[in-house]
Amino acid sequence: MKVQELQKFGIDPEVIKIWVKKESPVLLPIQEEAIKQYKILEGNDLLVSAPTSSGKTFLGEIAALYNIFRRRKVLYLVPLKALAEEKYKDFYEKYDGFGIKVVLSTGDRSEYDAAILQGDFQLAVLVFEKMNRLLIRNKGIINHCGLVIIDEIQMTTDDTRGANLEMLLTQILASREKTSQNVQLIGLSAVIGHVNQLDRWLGMTVLASDKRPVELQEGILTRDGTFKYREFLSGQVGIEKFPEFVPDPRINLRSPEGRKEYQYRRLAHVVSHLVQQGEQVLIFRKWKGLTRETAFRLGMDLNLPPAQEALSALKDVENSVSKELLMAALSHGVAFHNADLSSEERRVIEEYFKEKDSKIRVVCATSTLAMGLNLPVNTVIIHDMEKPDPDAKTFQEVPLSTTEYKSMSGRAGRFGIQNKGRSILFADTPAQFSIFWRNYIDGEFPKMSSHLAHSNLLQETLLLIASELCSTQEEVLGFFRRSYAGYLHWNQSREIGAHEPVSLQNKVERALKVCAENGLIKETSVGEWKPTKLGKICALQGVSIFSFLNLLQLLPEVNPLDYHPWELLFLATHNREIEELYFRLSLAAFESGEYPRAVQDLNPPNWVTLLKKSEELLGDRYETTRHLKMSLVLLDWMEGIDLREIEFKYNKDYPDKAYGGVIRSLAENSSWMLETLAEIADAKQYDAEFVRGLKILSRRVLYGVREEEVELAELRVPGLTRENLHRLAQWGYTSLEAFAEAEIGDLQRIIPRELALQMKEALQRKLTQGERQRMESQRLRLEKLGLDASPLMNLYRSADLKSFAESVANLIRNLKREWVLQRVGKSEEGVDYILRPDRRDPVVGRPAAPLRIKDPGAPYVPLDERGPEPGAGNKEPLPTPGSKLQAPGFLRILPPQEKEISLEHIAEILSVAANYIPASIVLVGKPGFSRGATEEVQQLSQAYSVNIQLIPAQELGERYVEVLEGQRSLNRLFE
Incomplete structure (x- = not known):
């Protein structure tokens, strides 16, 4: 079926042209099947389970545009912020020029939230957690949409995001039941081994396919150069010969250092061969540090031509350890991609790696790259078959799951770019070969399951009361019974099993009790539960109850009429979510007392009582000192101090380690908590100037800038560094208005001309969108009054x-x-x-x-x-x-x-x-x-x-x- 034929479904010819240019003139089999047999363009709900590169995303896109041309709004939901940013960028570049309003909402992107709440959009891209939060403010969002697309719907099994997704899906189902409007649901998933009644629960038809448009050879490479593989589509087993790798006999394979050196040389040997054949290679490593180290060494050993265009694009990016190493690797045609890179650095790598005849021949990445990012590559090498256990209290490694392996291997071979792809594992012994083949090449795809079933339901119960979806214990129980966990377990005569001794009713009773005891909900005289102001704030902000209570306990220690910004930064670091960051404090730095002394030198008015309260909450002076270090890093960060300087100052014990990603993540987390503190202070009727100070501090920390630089920072223009913002501020450009009035000729004396033009364009879009949003908001309010x-x-x-x-x-x-x-x-x-x-x-x-x-x-x-x-x-x-x-x-x-x-x-x-x-x-x-x-x-x-x-x-x-x-x-x- 040709894309051109979609015109008969009402798709505008101009959009057809965009698709032919950006995607393909011909639909892939799964897309044609969904349209012709499963009637996806006739409003049918569909769960699509298919491999990477099969065309699932574009199928959802077709359905989205079909609905938009019928004046129906579309929600596109994804699990990760990076994925949301990528989808938004793709959709915006395709459709904004055509006049379709595309908006984005993530944890730190809220500029379109008002538009989404008011229905002033056509295509909205949101992360799961943010959608849950917006539904608290307006339960009717879903009812006013024609289509909801859930990308990576298999994430219901995920430890961190599964419960959030399941709550969201249950809300969508409940919303559909209460309205006559038929909201279409489309779920997009990687290959699912066993649907486990997910389709029945959602009321969806399943379109399952194990077909890829490009063949994938999944195999294992042994020492003698034999690559045994099985083709994904045909199922045929084959052998390809690589040059034999002869290890250096001087390497001691009994020592950890020796084994590591042996493994690197084996990898370099294979990569060198592949690059000589004209291939691009993507290498997955288990740690950020290993991606940097591997890329740097491969660059030195392979000595490929420099990726000059990428180097030029990175020239003005803020200095950091990661940037220095990345530039060194790129000067030899190699790059790395991990969370320590800024969004601008990652964008440059992705953009120039995709180019035809790209000079970037090898990328070393962490597994987070595997989900959703479309990087065309000939060969994927999965180097590490273990990964750190995120749930272990002490360092421990666990084997890669089959799902993780399939996600990484599926990056090889992209439709329209390569004829086939290849994924490689290494095996040194017959036992390793057998284990890897059985568990990965022959490995079964996962069975769907509910993570909500294993939750204590505390956060989820507060969300239900705060959103006013439920007001009694029975209604809360009814909602959970309506969930996927309820469908699988709680509606049965038995509970989950011996490992789940607590009944659903006991969980809900305890959750209501905890929320009530901590002032988040209250019971009315007629036995209904209502959220308090604080409970509503906790749910709206998406902060864990544990973290929220910490903030509540610490805030009274700050005098709102006499305080230092450091106090609020220190307070904001006391949250459970921050523990997901690997923020180091060496024993030597702890024992030296340098961080308490640094705070003492600042002499904030309330620092003594804050430290005492912190030790009470954390129960450990070491932990309090670690939080001191975090707050001092944030203080330097928001004062605009160079990132490389901050890394050197606070990472002296780990001089070769990059710290930029941790600092940015710390800033995002603290900005979130400061925003929450501002809402708490406002609810508790603190001085208005104090509340304003918290809100300004939240924005400063997020962007790492001084107060006068915030407005321009919020344009979020790629390449607009903190240094550029500081230079603009020095010349008096501290507001959108001042910048709007500036001539390009004046601006290009301060920042690069191209950047100035991009900022002007972004400002024009912002002003236009702002006027339109305000107009639509006012119009809607009048219509609600019947005027x-x-x-x-x-x-x-x-x-x-x-x-x-x-x-x-x-x-x-x-x-x-x-x-x-x-x-x-x-x-x-x-x-x-x-x-x-x-x-x-x-x-x-x-x-x-x-x-x-x-x-x-x-x-x-x-x-x-x-x-x-x-x-x-x-x-x-x-x-x-x-x-x-x-x-x-x-x-x-x-x-x-x-x-x-x-x-x-x-x-x-x-x-x-x-x-x-x-x-x-x-x-x-x-x-x-x-x-x-x-x-x-x-x-x-x-x-x-x-x-x-x-x-x-x-x-x-x-x-x-x-x-x-x-x-x-x-x-x-x-x-």
């Missing part, structure tokens, strides 16, 4: 002075029906109105005070019919307005896009307005006013003791809606 939104929409749609002035006048008349808005003048400078009462004062219910003019006895004469006014153009103060004037007397509507107001212009406005002695002068502009104009007006307003207000059109629209909602009094329309 006509057309006067408001005309305000946003008006493009010239005439239509803009009419829209503003109509908006005001729509509110102040007892008042007369009278036009008194029009010129190129704007349209002038006076606002005067008609008959009775609607505010006080008595005859209205007449609008005061200079000669109270003279009849009113419109401005354009008068002769020259004596003294016009003077800068004398306006007369004091009368006390009975209840509304602004003078209104000037400025031409759209006029952001600047000169001194001469202000003088002219004052002169004209003086004819009517108004209580205030209001200038309405679109979209808004420059910072310079605002400052000029403020200064003149103070100098002349006149109330002059600048109101952007968006702000006027907001005030209009607030008045109709009853949130703002009519008199305060122009305050």
Whole structure:
């Protein structure tokens, strides 16, 4: 089936062109089967289980666009932030130019959250956890969508994300049951060995395929150079001969160092052969350090030509240990890819590795690269068959699972790029060969299972109460029985088994008790459970209850009227989620006391009590010192200190270890906790300035910048480093407005021209999206009130002075029906109105005070019919307005896009307005006013003791809606 044939399903020809160019002119078998036999474009729910490279993702994309062209919104849900960023980038680049609104929401990307909550999107990409959090704020999100796509749905079996995904899926099912709207579900999964009733629970039809568009040879390479493989598609077993590897007899294979050296030389021998054959190679290592070490050594040993374009692209990236090693490896055509690299560094590696005739011939990566990232490669080498156990309290390794192996091996051979792929394991003995073949080449795909079944249900119960999905114990029990765990276990006559002695009811009772005892929920007089303010915050922020309670206990130790930022950083590190980071503190550094001394030198007002409370919570002075180190790193980070300098300062005991990834992860975690602290402080009615300080600190920590650099950092432009932001701030570019007004010629003297252009484009998108989001929010609020939104929409749609002035006048008349808005003048400078009462004062219910003019006895004469006014153009103060004037007397509507107001212009406005002695002068502009104009007006307003207000059109629209909602009094329309 040709992609062109999708036009008959209503897909626009322009989108078809995009697909033909970016994907393929012909659909893959699984895509054609899903459309023709499984009727995926007719609303049928489908669970697609297929290997990597089979075309699952594009199948979901086709269904998404089909729904969008039928005015239905689409949610695309993924497990990982990196995967969400990649999908968003791909969808945005394909469809934004066509006019499809694509948005993104992850733990640290919230700029589109309001749009998602209000339904102002067409395709939204979200991570599982963030979707759960947004549903707490608006349970109706799903009901307003036509399609929900769950990528990597097999993650229900995952230890860390399985319970979150299952809760999300259960909410989707519950939401579908309560509405007549048919929301389509599509689940995308790697090959599943046994569906285990997941399809029945979800009500999905299964489309299972073990076909790949490109053949994959999975095999094992032995010492003598024999590569025995089995073809994934045909099942045929074959042998390929590699040059024999002869180990150096001087290597002592009995020692750990000797075995490590032997394994590296064997790897280098094979990689050298493959590269000489013109292949690109992807090597998976179990640790970040091993990816760096392997890439660096291979670069030196293979001595390939430099990847010059990638090197040039990385030139301006912030300095770090990882960057230095990466540049060294790239100078010999090799790279590594791990969590220590910045997103910009990873983007460069991915982009240049994919290029035709790429100079990057080898990439060494950690297994996290295996999920979802589309890197075309001929051969995958899985070097390590064990990995660190993330659940072990002390260091311990466990074998790779079959699932992990299949995910990594499946990276080899990509459709449209290679004819076949090859994955290689190494075996030194017949026993190893047999074990690896049985468990990996012949290994069975996993059976689906529920991780929620093994949860204590504490976090999940709070989520249900906070989202108001459930309000009684019976409703909570009913929800869990509706889950996959309930379908498999809790709805049966028996529980999970001997290893699960606690019943579902006991778990829920305990969860409710713990939440209530800690003030997160409360029971009403009628026996219903309701979330407290704090409980709602905990659930909305997605913070573990344990961490949330730690923050609650530590916050009172900080004096909101006298504190140092370090105190809040230190407080924020006390959370369970941070323990997922491998943040080191050497015994020597602990015993030296350098970090307590550093804090003592800072001398924060509350540091003694904070340290004492920390030791009580952590139960260990070593742990408190480790958290001290974290907070000091964060303090330097947000002050913009060079990353390489921070690594050197705090990593002296591990000088060859990269620290950048840990620092960035620490910053993301702490930013999250600081945001949570701000919400807690606000709920507890702390001083508003303290709450504001917490929010600013959260953003500073996230980006690692000073306060004046935050606005531009939030543009998130690739290549916009902290150093670039600092240079811009030094030249006065500390706000979006200041940057918008800057000329490219001026900017390119500070930062690279291409970066300046990208920032300008990002700023334009942000401003456009911001106006659109606000417009849609205001429109939706009016529609919920059952009111006509057309006067408001005309305000946003008006493009010239005439239509803009009419829209503003109509908006005001729509509110102040007892008042007369009278036009008194029009010129190129704007349209002038006076606002005067008609008959009775609607505010006080008595005859209205007449609008005061200079000669109270003279009849009113419109401005354009008068002769020259004596003294016009003077800068004398306006007369004091009368006390009975209840509304602004003078209104000037400025031409759209006029952001600047000169001194001469202000003088002219004052002169004209003086004819009517108004209580205030209001200038309405679109979209808004420059910072310079605002400052000029403020200064003149103070100098002349006149109330002059600048109101952007968006702000006027907001005030209009607030008045109709009853949130703002009519008199305060122009305050």
